[in-house]
Amino acid sequence: MRQTKRKDSILDLLVRSQPTGVALLNELWCRYSEEEGSQGRSTKADRRKSFSRTVLPGFPGLKVRYLSDRHYIYEGLTAGIFARWAVWELLDQKYLSGFPDPKEIIVAVGKDACAAFSVLKRGELAVIGPATFMKDIVVLGNRELIFSDFHKLSKTPWALWCFTDEGVSNDPYMPVGKLANLPYQIDLAGKSEVATARKRLPYR
Numbered sequence: 001m002r003q004t005k006r007k008d009s010i011l012d013l014l015v016r017s018q019p020t021g022v023a024l025l026n027e028l029w030c031r032y033s034e035e036e037g038s039q040g041r042s043t044k045a046d047r048r049k050s051f052s053r054t055v056l057p058g059f060p061g062l063k064v065r066y067l068s069d070r071h072y073i074y075e076g077l078t079a080g081i082f083a084r085w086a087v088w089e090l091l092d093q094k095y096l097s098g099f100p101d102p103k104e105i106i107v108a109v110g111k112d113a114c115a116a117f118s119v120l121k122r123g124e125l126a127v128i129g130p131a132t133f134m135k136d137i138v139v140l141g142n143r144e145l146i147f148s149d150f151h152k153l154s155k156t157p158w159a160l161w162c163f164t165d166e167g168v169s170n171d172p173y174m175p176v177g178k179l180a181n182l183p184y185q186i187d188l189a190g191k192s193e194v195a196t197a198r199k200r201l202p203y204r
Contacts, residue, residue: 003054006032006051006054007054007059007061007062009032009035009036010028010032010054010055010062010140011061011062011142013028013031013032013035014028014062014140014141014142015142018152019148019149019152019153021141021142021143022139022140022141022142022145022149022152022153023139023140024081024084024085024088024137024138024139024140024153025052025055025056025136025137025138025139025140026085026088026089026092027084027085027088028055028140029048029051029052029092030088030091030092032051033047033048033051033092048092055140056138061142062140062141062142063140063141063142063143063144063145064138064139064140065138065139065140065141065145066136066137066138067081067137067138067139068134068135068136068137068176069135069136070134070135070136073111073134073176073177076139076150077137077175077176077177078150078153078154078172078173078174078175078176079109079154079160079162079169079171079172079173079174079175079176079179080153080154080155080156080160080172080173081137081139081150081153081154082109082114082134082137082176083107083109083114083156083158083160083172084153084154084156085114085132085137086107086109086114086116086132087099087100087105087107087116087156087158089132090116090128090129090132093129095128095129096116096128100158101157102157102158102159103119104118104119104158105117105118105119105128105158106119106125106158106159106160106161107156107158107159107160107161108160108161108163108182108186108196109160109161109162109163109176109179109182110163110179110180110181110182110183111134111176111177111179111180111181111182112133112134112181112182113131113132113133113134113181113182113196114131114132114182115127115128115131115132115182115196115197116128116129116132117194125194127194127195127196127197129197130197131182131196131197139153151173154172154173155172156172160172161186162174162179163179163180163181163182163183164178164179164180165180182196183196184196
């Protein structure tokens with residue numbers, strides 16, 4: 001009965017997602033966790049594992065598409081989707097207190113990790129928590145997933161710095177497989193370098 005209720009809640013959250021009917025797994029978890037609140041004595045990590053066990057095998061009405069795991073990057077993973085996933089990881093770990101406004105953060109994206117920076121007064125930057133390294137990135141839908149869904153998920157409201165071997169791009173649609181690894185230090189024009197805090201978030 002509890003699992004049936006959870007499945008109904010997940011499908012309801014997807015209906016209210018943007019784009020409609022599509023969301024990242026960690027986004028759904030954050031929204032589900034906020035609506036459901038704590039349950040008994042179970043830890044947050046246990047609740048997230050239980051949530052994933054319900055979702056990842058799939059169930060009637062739910063489509064599951066892996067874009068990466070801890071070993072491989074699959075077709076469809078763009079810099080914008082990786083950045084969006086990283087922001088939801090930071091929200092889940094409470095490094096962010098709420099979904100950031102477009103001008104509040106910049107997300108630096110590499111092939112292996114993302115780092116988010118808070119934009120302070122006078123354009124100064126402060127790194128937000130540790131870098132979020134590539135893990136399982138999963139897109140869920142309440143229907144068949146199509147190209148335009150991934151295109152819409154890629155379009156983030158924040159500025160992106162996408163690191164390639166040739167330089168820095170701001171293209172949210174760039175395939176992650178074409179990026180270089182996230183640097184330890186980012187050299188800003190006319191300013192001092194900023195560190196990307198390449199300490200891993202704990203794996204959930």
